Amino acid sequence: PRLEPLAAVAELRVVQCQTDRTTARERMAGRQERAAHTDATVISDLRYHADFRRLTLPAPSLDVDTTSGYDPALDRIVAFVNQV
Secondary structure (H helix, E strand, O other), X not given: XXXXXXXXXXXXXXXXXXXOHHHHHHHHHHHOOOOOOOOHHHHXXXXXXXXXXXXXXXXXXXXXXXXXXXXXXXXXXXXXXXXX
């Protein structure tokens, strides 16, 4: 909700990244050592992944699957973000 006012002063683009639950768990566990990045309670409670709600804004949006690299490819993501 706090992003919507930015539409008055910026051209918004939304990049929504997603992965499967197993990959998300592996990544979260790997980040556990960097406490500044992830709270340990999030790692132990994967409701965080299940309860995720996609961002909905009246702006162009691109879905990116990050399970194995980037799909679509990074150059396409950058081109989407930089569209004028």
